[in-house]
Amino acid sequence: MSVLTSEAFGVETTREESRRIRRRSLGLLRSLLRPVAGAAWATAALVVGSQLAAVAGPALVAYGIDQALPALTAGDAQPITLATAAYLAAALLGGLLTAATVRASARVSQTMLLDLRRRVFRHTQRLSLEFHETYTSGRIISRQTSDVDALRELLDGGVTTLASGVLAMLFTAVSLVLLDWRSGLVLLIAVVPGVVLTRWFQVRSQVQYRKQRTAAARLIVRFVETMTGIRAVQAFRREPQVGGVYGGLAEDYRETNARSIRLNGVFDTGLTLIGNVTVAAVLLVGGLRALDGALEVGVLVAAVLYARRFFNPLQQIGMFYNSFQSATAALEKVASLLAEEPTVPEPLHPARLVHARGDVRFEDVEFGYGTGPTVLPQIDLHVPAGQSIALVGETGAGKSTIAKLLARFYDVRAGAVRLDGLDLREIDPVDLRRAVVMVTQEAYLFSGSVGANIALGKPEATPAEIEAAARAVGVHDLIVSMPDGYATEVDKRGVRLSAGQRQLVSFARAFLADPALLILDEATSSLDVPGEALVQLGLQTLLAGRTSVVIAHRLSTVMGSDRVLVIEGGRIVEDGSPDALVAAGGRFADLHTDWQRSLRRST
Numbered sequence: 001m002s003v004l005t006s007e008a009f010g011v012e013t014t015r016e017e018s019r020r021i022r023r024r025s026l027g028l029l030r031s032l033l034r035p036v037a038g039a040a041w042a043t044a045a046l047v048v049g050s051q052l053a054a055v056a057g058p059a060l061v062a063y064g065i066d067q068a069l070p071a072l073t074a075g076d077a078q079p080i081t082l083a084t085a086a087y088l089a090a091a092l093l094g095g096l097l098t099a100a101t102v103r104a105s106a107r108v109s110q111t112m113l114l115d116l117r118r119r120v121f122r123h124t125q126r127l128s129l130e131f132h133e134t135y136t137s138g139r140i141i142s143r144q145t146s147d148v149d150a151l152r153e154l155l156d157g158g159v160t161t162l163a164s165g166v167l168a169m170l171f172t173a174v175s176l177v178l179l180d181w182r183s184g185l186v187l188l189i190a191v192v193p194g195v196v197l198t199r200w201f202q203v204r205s206q207v208q209y210r211k212q213r214t215a216a217a218r219l220i221v222r223f224v225e226t227m228t229g230i231r232a233v234q235a236f237r238r239e240p241q242v243g244g245v246y247g248g249l250a251e252d253y254r255e256t257n258a259r260s261i262r263l264n265g266v267f268d269t270g271l272t273l274i275g276n277v278t279v280a281a282v283l284l285v286g287g288l289r290a291l292d293g294a295l296e297v298g299v300l301v302a303a304v305l306y307a308r309r310f311f312n313p314l315q316q317i318g319m320f321y322n323s324f325q326s327a328t329a330a331l332e333k334v335a336s337l338l339a340e341e342p343t344v345p346e347p348l349h350p351a352r353l354v355h356a357r358g359d360v361r362f363e364d365v366e367f368g369y370g371t372g373p374t375v376l377p378q379i380d381l382h383v384p385a386g387q388s389i390a391l392v393g394e395t396g397a398g399k400s401t402i403a404k405l406l407a408r409f410y411d412v413r414a415g416a417v418r419l420d421g422l423d424l425r426e427i428d429p430v431d432l433r434r435a436v437v438m439v440t441q442e443a444y445l446f447s448g449s450v451g452a453n454i455a456l457g458k459p460e461a462t463p464a465e466i467e468a469a470a471r472a473v474g475v476h477d478l479i480v481s482m483p484d485g486y487a488t489e490v491d492k493r494g495v496r497l498s499a500g501q502r503q504l505v506s507f508a509r510a511f512l513a514d515p516a517l518l519i520l521d522e523a524t525s526s527l528d529v530p531g532e533a534l535v536q537l538g539l540q541t542l543l544a545g546r547t548s549v550v551i552a553h554r555l556s557t558v559m560g561s562d563r564v565l566v567i568e569g570g571r572i573v574e575d576g577s578p579d580a581l582v583a584a585g586g587r588f589a590d591l592h593t594d595w596q597r598s599l600r601r602s603t
């Protein structure tokens with residue numbers, strides 16, 4: 001079976017697969033065109049009009065020389081005036097129609113691109129966490145930047161260049177055949193090497209363009225990954241190695257670019273040569289016939305003008321073929337991104353859960369990531385509303401996985417996770433997001449004011465509510481001490497918050513959201529002691545009166561919870577109140593002893 005490579009990352013595809021990819025791309029293109037179909041047809045009409053106006057020129061010249069000039073010599077100035085006026089009118093009309101084409105096609109293409117950009121963003125945002133954990137951020141950025149850009153190049157002028165070029169060649173050939181079929185025959189013979197050369201160029205340029213895009217994508221991915229992980233790169237002094245790898249990739253990119261430029265050079269030169277030889281042949285054949293009186297001089301001039309024009313568009317089409325190639329590849333990739341389905345689908349018949357109590361159940365739950373090995377073989381658990389749970393266990397035991405199932409970032413393989421008796425898969429997503437909030441270790445802050453960052457938990461919150469939430473978790477004093485209080489910008493240009501401060505802001509955000517079930521991945525990073533106490537206090541307020549599941553890293557959190565679950569190999573191996581588990585002398589008791597010993601050592 002023949003194998004083609006279609007994705008920039010060397011995913012091998014069979015012919016059937018590539019047909020499917022093409023269908024998907026065309027489907028996307030059609031769906032983008034549908035809303036602007038009327039405007040697109042109007043643009044096509046403008047292109048036809050402008051090319052018809054352009055092709056009239058040489059025919060008018062022939063008329064001028066052969067009919068109007070003799071008439072003028074005979075004292076009749078009307079034909080020459082007419083010919084000149086018609087030539088001017090055709091030129092003017094051609095110009096106006098071309099300008100209108102540019103405007104109309106820009107309107108169509110910009111509307112389509114706006115639609116595409118919005119769709120890519122909305123869709124990527126909607127995709128499940130599983131997708132984002134596997135699809136690198138560099139690749140997503142490429143989809144939204146260089147791929148959409150490649151399509152922009154195609155739509156902004158590329159399509160009209162192609163249509164105008166093809167029409168110009170067609171109209172020119174037809175006009176020449178009508179004017180003088182023998183000169184038309186010379187032209188048609190010259191088309192043969194022209195087509196062979198173009199085909200040769202297409203095949204090579206297709207390969208070259210794929211290589212170029214792969215090299216560009218690799219470069220972007222490497223750049224984004226290095227800069228995203230810059231802390232690790234600097235901490236481990238990996239700059240020379242990483243720089244070396246990047247330099248190598250940049251060199252590959254330069255090399256592929258140079259190759260495609262060389263290829264263009266050969267194509268251009270070849271076409272110019274064929275064009276000039278054709279003009280010479282038309283001139284020679286026509287000139288000999290003109291000598292015999294078999295061809296009028298005006299027709300010969302027009303034939304030469306037509307022949308000279310004929311190959312010009314082919315050059316443009318050839319150049320445009322490159323952008324056409326890259327746009328096709330880009331379209332394939334964007335279409336494949338848009339075809340990704342969320343692995344956590346929205347329920348068909350959503351069940352409303354407006355006032356959740358926070359009663360949680362895991363019933364015979366089995367889970368593994370994607371098609372990977374089972375991570376949680378069997379979990380059965382009931383957390384009554386209002387209870388606080390601490391999850392403890394060794395790294396890789398499955399604590400975060402349990403938390404992610406609770407927040408429905410993933411769906412279970414077997415069994416069910418229920419909130420207030422309802423399967424999470426059936427609950428209206430809006431209600432679920434309101435009822436369940438997960439606060440992660442990274443405590444991500446978006447660019448904007450600190451107030452706006454807290455309000456993320458409840459967009460319609462009043463300033464008083466925001467302040468109340470900040471007071472509750474003990475971050476109000478810190479915020480008012482900032483230069484602009486709640487309006488202080490917390491992005492890179494504004495105030496930089498410490499990890500503990502960021503965590504307090506995210507607590508305030510969660511407090512404001514007031515979920516029935518709060519899931520918290522406690523930060524492992526050691527905070528300074530006063531900071532630690534503040535965070536502990538904030539945490540207590542946040543957890544009070546609601547169901548909470550905390551992946552606990554601090555002994556104080558564990559001992560302060562109602563119930564501890566010890567996770568091992570994806571199973572709950574101990575379950576009870578902290579004191580009862582310590583007294584029972586099992587794994588938690590050992591953990592507790594180790595914890596206390598390390599605490600004593602550090603103080």
Ligand SMILES: Nc1ncnc2c1ncn2[C@@H]1O[C@H](COP(=O)(O)OP(=O)(O)OP(=O)(O)O)[C@@H](O)[C@H]1O
Pocket residue numbers: 133369372375393394395396397398399400401402
């Ligand atoms: N996105 C993922 N895709 C595939 N496997 C994963 C993914 N996330 C976690 N795992 C695997 O699932 C198992 C449980 O991981 P999990 O993150 O739940 O452990 P944990 O107890 O939270 O560990 P830690 O305390 O280190 O965060 C591990 O074997 C891990 O390799």
